[in-house]
Amino acid sequence: MMFAAKPTLVGKLVTLRPVGPEHAEGLQELVTDPEVRRLTGSHGEIAPEAGRHWYATRGEQDDRLDLAIMVADDYVGEVVLNELDTANLSCNLRIALIGSRAFGKGYGSEAIELVLDHAFGTTPLHRISLDVFSFNDRARHVYKKAGFVEEGVLRDALRWEGEWHDSVIMSVLRPDWQARSQTLP
Known part of the structure; x- marks a missing residue:
């Protein structure tokens, strides 16, 4: 399938x-961080053993690409291409960073750029989409900077602490990425 090869992608940051499985401890920190849970709308919990098993089996999945975001030897989050639709050459992007020690440092922006470059540069994918909650202005800014375009809104898609929040659907298309790549230094 499309993601059979599991690359290591190197950026400046x-x-x-x-x-x-060596990243399971970082995953546990990620999924238990209260701010990360709010930003991702994650109501459920993941037991440490389940997280270890999940990460141990991602390499076998050729319909998705799960990458740990590392700063030196420190796990600071994950970026994932999943929900592959081979007939329509599309997939979903998901990213999560571990709270305040990773937010606002450019790690997410660079991780997204690396994944988009890999996906559009080595696969026939045409469309990569995501959804982000309307209150997550920081992420929406990062996605727009990476070339994602807002397409629509799922109204009241998340109920968090008794309040309803919209989910914004965004995507980047191969022609958008190609045009943008040619203009970057």
């Missing part, structure tokens, strides 16, 4: 490595 971060290195993206295929996830494995």
Whole structure:
């Protein structure tokens, strides 16, 4: 399938490595961080053993690409291409960073750029989409900077602490990425 090869992608700030059981402790920190849970709308919990098993089996999945975002040897989050639709050459992007020690440092922006460059540069993908909650202005800014365009809104898609929040659907298309890549230094 499209994501059979699990690359290591190296940037100036971060290195993206295929996830494995060695990243399970970082995953546990990620999924238990209250701010991350709010930003991702994650109501459920993941037991440490389940997280370890999840990361141990991602390398076997050729319909998705799960990468740990590393700063030196420190796990600061994950970026994932999933929900692959081969007939329509599209997939979903998901990213999560571990709270305040990773926010606002450019790690997410670079991870997204590396993944988009890899996806559009090595696969026939035409469209990569995502959804982001309307209150997450920081993420929406990062996605727009990376070339994602807002397409629509799912009204009241998340109920968090008794309040309803919209989810904004965004995507980037191969022609958009190609045009943008040619203008970047």
